[in-house]
Amino acid sequence: MSTVFRRSTLVRHGLVFLGLAVVLLVLTSFVFDSFTNYNVTEVAIYAISAAGLTVLTGINGQVSLGHGALMMIGAYTTSVLLTRHPGLPLILMLVASIATTGIAGAIVGLAGARLRGPYLAGATLALAVALPQVPSHFASVFGGNQGLSVAASTPPAFLGSSFAPEQWLAWITLAAALVTFFVLANLVRSATGQRFRMVRDNEVAARLSGVDVARTQVLAFVVSAACAGLAGSLFAYWVSVTSPSGFTLNLSLSLLTAIVIGGLGSLSGAVLGSFILVYLPVWTGGLASSLNLSTNVANNVPLAIYGIVLIGAILVFPRGVAGGVASIVRGVTRVLRSSRGTGPLPAAPEAPSQ
Amino acid sequence: MRPEISRSRTWAVAAVGGAAVLLTAACGSTSSTGNSASAPGVTATTVTIGSTQPLTGPAAPGYSEIAPASNAYFKYVNAHGGVNGRKISYTYLDDQYNPTSTATQTRKLVLQTQVFAMFQALGTPTHLSVVSYLNSEHVPDLFVASGCNCWNNTSQYPDTFGWQPNYTIEGKILGQYIVQNFASKKVGFFLQGPNDEFGADGLMGVNDSLQGKGLNVDSTPAYYTPTAAGAMAVGAAIAGLQAQGVQVIVSFSVPLFTAIAEASAAGLNYHPQFVVSNVGSDPPTLSTILTGGSLGKKLPAGLIGGTISDTYLPLLTDAANPWVTLFQSIKATYAPSLPWDGNVEYGMAEAYTFVQALKAAGQNPTRASMVSAVESSHWTDGPGITPYAYSSSNHNGYTGVQMVTIGLDGTLKTLGPVEITDDTPTGAITTFSGTPSTPPTGGIPSD
The missing domain is CATH 3.40.50.2300 (Response regulator)
Structure with missing residues (x-):
């Protein structure tokens, strides 16, 4: 019975992701201009990293303020390798970055499994603050503050010489994002995902049920770090330069913001949160310049709106935008069904699935 | 198992919502009076150029005045008919002297604002992060506000030019x-x-x-x-x-x-x-x-x-220098809130060179004509006290400097003659004895 159900989950996810792939392929090829593709790539990079973070924080209950630093490990893996061996294929870079960051995640996870709450937050915060100092001290390897430049991945010749590099990178990044989300969506519904949640909800109960808490926590960290590594590698291609200035504490906090606004523990929330993170400044920036404000005010309007949205989202959607959207959809369906005379449905459970 | 269903619904909402809001519009172009939309960022009536500047952050003190000063000179030119009937529209974005931010802001300028050329993008570590990109897109990258030798690399970066002595x-x-x-x-x-x-x-x-x-x-x-x-x-x-x-x-x-x-x-x-x-x-x-x-x-x-x-520019305090008086009067009208300092003089002088280049690029400039205009310029007039090195094989700007010292009263005093050289290890340093130029009538480069 359970194998049949699991197989059907896999099939259902497979169909959804295939559909999404077709939609995104059409959008990036025929609808979006280069700048939109460039921004969509950024959304996808954030989403990959945020998805990893939401598995760690939302589903396994370990907070990380250091995911920007993990992305940095991925980005530097790609950049150092490309500097030494130009011409290595992109896929190899992605795999290498996933591997190094996964190992780093295991080390952080081993330490993290002994720490709880604010102490774990502090330890990961230290990582986010300390790691960007490393390239300045080993400047010959990491290029110092100026950083390492990353050669763009050129589209294959059969796509034509006028094929926009932004579209090519959007394809790669969205493909990587779809694979990541497919794997994670199945992982969180698997027995392993169940163990992640058990450890989050009650460590003692989990231990009594035979779950190795520490091992589960380390595994969650590895999975999460691997996502950050993948995102970091793509980030290096997207920015075209890897320098410590790209991986400030701000990045780590932005990722945390994305998963909280989007909906903690929900993978679709990670996408929504990343989307808000990238597009809110774009829209508010346009708004600010169209209002004809003085430059000092206009420069700060996007930041102020961002703050208001953050506060508003937490107040209105305590379970994030994804949670809010889900409740609205449920509410509407209920009203529609009852007006059709099929009678009220029993109330849906609000709590995360146990 | 309701959460499963509602999750895939949220997925659908995310996908559809995402698609709907990402749609953007493109814009067309017009033509009149012999002026045509001859290149990206060029219409019959405007030329749009872009830049990344440290408006905030560790390099902002002083440098944040450079682009506004250039913009003041462009406003002055625009108020006097523009260049070949086109007004210069200068968009400069803050990169906080952060190479990562430079990379994203530059793509915004090229892909979204669709600038004709980059002008005066500031900083060595910052601009190095985008110089390959700009050249692969063939965007003229004029007069980088940095003295890195790297801008003089005609084989790798044929569209990039330095300006100040490297x-x-x-x-x-x-x-x-x-x-x-x-x-x-x-x-x-x-x-x-x-x-x-x-x-x-x-x-x-x-x-x-x-x-x-x-x-x-x-x-x-x-x-x-x-x-x-x-x-x-x-x-x-x-x-x-x-x-x-x-x-x-x-x-x-x-x-x-x-x-x-x-x-x-x-x-x-x-x-x-x-x-x-x-x-x-x-x-x-x-x-x-x-x-x-x-x-x-x-x-x-x-x-x-x-x-x-x-x-390599006239001393700020040299009230008898016609360039100093020209720039001071433009500053007083078009950017009264800026101080009179070396950054403002720099911004004005570099904007003057840009207008020279844009004029030389022809009635309907293209990106290629802009680059060849600088390479074949041989300008002898301009605010600088040394000649330019520009040619098809050399993308350096000013070729030398005059030594100065800061006096106890805080003003600069010259020490010795103007000296010029090249950037090779053995290139001799020679004294330059040419006479400084004076600004054209009206303070705008003539044809």
Whole structure:
């Protein structure tokens, strides 16, 4: 019975992701201009990293303020390798970055499994603050503050010489994002995902049920770090330069913001949160310049709106935008069904699935 | 199992919502009076150019005035008919002197704003992060506001041009002055870096002149990182030079870090001779930083007084120079809130060169005609005191400098003649005896 159900989950996810792939392929090829593709790539990079973070924080209950630093490990893996061996294929870079960051995640996870709450937050915060100092001290390897430049991945010749590099990178990044989300969506519904949640909800109960808490926590960290590594590698291609200035504490906090606004523990929330993170400044920036404000005010309007949205989202959607959207959809369906005379449905459970 | 269903619904909502809001519109072009939309960013009535500037962050003190000053000159030109009937629209975005931010802001300018050309993009580490991209897109990358030798690389970066004397040319002339005047003193370095072309190119130039002259040189330069954390570490770096007994500090640094270095030395009761690159030595900027910008507050005369540097533009205080009076009057009308300092003079002078180039690119400029206009320019008029090096094989701008010193009253005084050279290790330094040009009537380049 359970194998049949699991197989059907896999099939259902497979169909959804295939559909999404077709939609995104059409959008990036025929609808979006280069700048939109460039921004969509950024959304996808954030989403990959945020998805990893939401598995760690939302589903396994370990907070990380250091995911920007993990992305940095991925980005530097790609950049150092490309500097030494130009011409290595992109896929190899992605795999290498996933591997190094996964190992780093295991080390952080081993330490993290002994720490709880604010102490774990502090330890990961230290990582986010300390790691960007490393390239300045080993400047010959990491290029110092100026950083390492990353050669763009050129589209294959059969796509034509006028094929926009932004579209090519959007394809790669969205493909990587779809694979990541497919794997994670199945992982969180698997027995392993169940163990992640058990450890989050009650460590003692989990231990009594035979779950190795520490091992589960380390595994969650590895999975999460691997996502950050993948995102970091793509980030290096997207920015075209890897320098410590790209991986400030701000990045780590932005990722945390994305998963909280989007909906903690929900993978679709990670996408929504990343989307808000990238597009809110774009829209508010346009708004600010169209209002004809003085430059000092206009420069700060996007930041102020961002703050208001953050506060508003937490107040209105305590379970994030994804949670809010889900409740609205449920509410509407209920009203529609009852007006059709099929009678009220029993109330849906609000709590995360146990 | 309801959550499963609602999750896939949220997925659908995310996908559809995402698709709906991402749609953007494109715009068309018009033509009239023989002017056509001849290139991206060029319409019959406008030319849109872009730049990345440190409007905030560690390099902002002083440098944040450069683009507004250029914009003031463009407004002046626009108010007098523009260039071939087109008004110049200058969009400069803040990159906080952060290479990552430069990369994203530059793509915004190229892909979204669709600029015709980049102009005066500021900073060595910052602009290095986008120079390949701009050249692969064939966007003219004119007059980078940095003296890195890297902009003079016609095979790799055929669309990029420097403007100010590059740091190696400058370093060679500074080095020659040290050999002539401080041969018996121990020389040390305070540089942006390590692995930053700004510091490295300057060091290379100074060493070209010091080599084989038997000077006592401290072989390990002190480096700073241009970040807030880097500012904290300057005191220790200067103390290190003091401990080495360094008597002459050659500094390739942005103004904030020159100021911190000089203040740190004074705080240590350490009084070396500072020899500072032009970009980090503007006296009004240093005074503003060191007094916290408060008006009327006096700086101790010895703090920046005595510093040696160089210039390739007329002295700010030379009221008899027609370029100085021209730029001051434009500033008074079009950017009255800016101070009169080296950054503003720089911005105005560079904008003048841009207008020269745009005129030379023809009635309906293209990106290619813009590049060849600079390569074949042979301009002899302009605010600078040395000739330009521009040719199809050389993308350097000004070819030399004149040594200056900051007096105890905080104004610059010249030391010796204008000297020119190239950026090769053995290229001789020669005295330039050409006469300075005067601005054309109306202050706008003629055809």
